Amino acid sequence: MADEATRRSGMSRAEQKAATRARLVAAAGELFAERDYGDVTIADLAAHAGVAHGLLFHHFSNKEGLYRAVLDAVVTEMDSAFTAPADGDAPAIIRAALTTHLSYLATHRGVALKLIVGRRHADPTAAEVSDRSRGRALSALAALVDVDADNPVIQFVGATLVAAFDEATHFWLHTSDPFPVDALVTSLLELAVGALQGARSLDGCPDVDDAIATLRVAAHGSRSDA
Template sequence: MHTDLMETGRSSVPATRAARKAASRARILAAARELFEDRDFDAVTVGEIADRAGVAHGSVFHHFESKKGVYRAVLDAVVDEMDAAFDGSADTTDLDAVRRGLRAHLTYAAQHRGLTTRLVLGRRSPDPDVRAASERGRERVLTAIALALEVDPTREANIFVGRVMATAFDEATVLWLESDGTLLAHAVVDWMIEMMEAAIDAVPALEGRAGRRNLPSL
């Protein structure tokens, strides 16, 4: 009996320690997210992150190694949330699902304007980690859209068109956020859908072939 109690006590120590460590990391990540929502990477200091999280400055480096590590973790979390928003609405593989997914994407962008803009513009960053975070979510959404439109996501011409469309949609998202409601979200989504249809329909021309591809109607 005594041995069992000792074993129970012994096993609870690392569990408690792990819980404290996880809670500390979560506070740092939440604090960094709030700061990066309002300001660019260079305008936020590790000291500010630590102070807002209520931890020692060294704790930030313990969990994330560097400010860039915290920033990458924040962007990765945003990518996961944007994926979840898109996937949660695009629950079937058709154009209506893509439409719902894009609307969910814009809704999320409006609710997290600063971080969305930083993530979208991250593809231009000289930092490879930031570019990687930006690209990760883009590739998943492009594959989902390709499958919904019944096109091969591995075909070279489709990859080319997809990347061009992704760049256009990124710019459209940022411009839409800057419009502050002048452009309606559903109208932007309709425009995105029509652009995709036209671009994919023109793939034969891109490949030097005659003819046009007939897409499923809306």
């Protein structure tokens, strides 16, 4: 019967499996965006995806596995904003990455807030996925502004920026009159400049002049204006 269904669909078994998995992740993303993790049941997930309960367990083992897959999918999409060609223009890449990142958060508000709030409350799955994503984004940013991501002072700056960006984004997603994305990007880049300037007073701070200049160009568009 399964072989007959496969023939009727015109899809291979592997393609059907991938399509079912994608449908489950998409449906779960909608439910987890609307409700807390504990308020979503296996029955809810299966019904929303239009599949039998057994298929959910076949693909993800349990509800937490599906939840992790949803968060991983969101993070993969957000991470792609910070994937840059090695020979690209760093200021333009940084600004475009932040713009894409914030635009994605705005259109996936529910899951985005879980990734932010999950770091501060009892959602270890969201915290783990979120922390891994932030680590990758900070490493990409460090490479773009040519600083050593393993330097303790740069790590301190990174931790400062993560906290500031989280709070700013949380506020932005909740406000009834949000700032335009372009203005918010400029503001966040200036925050990054300020964090690097403040880090100069710390022992072991590397030369961050070029990094500051790059971020100012990203914020304002030209070195003459920076």
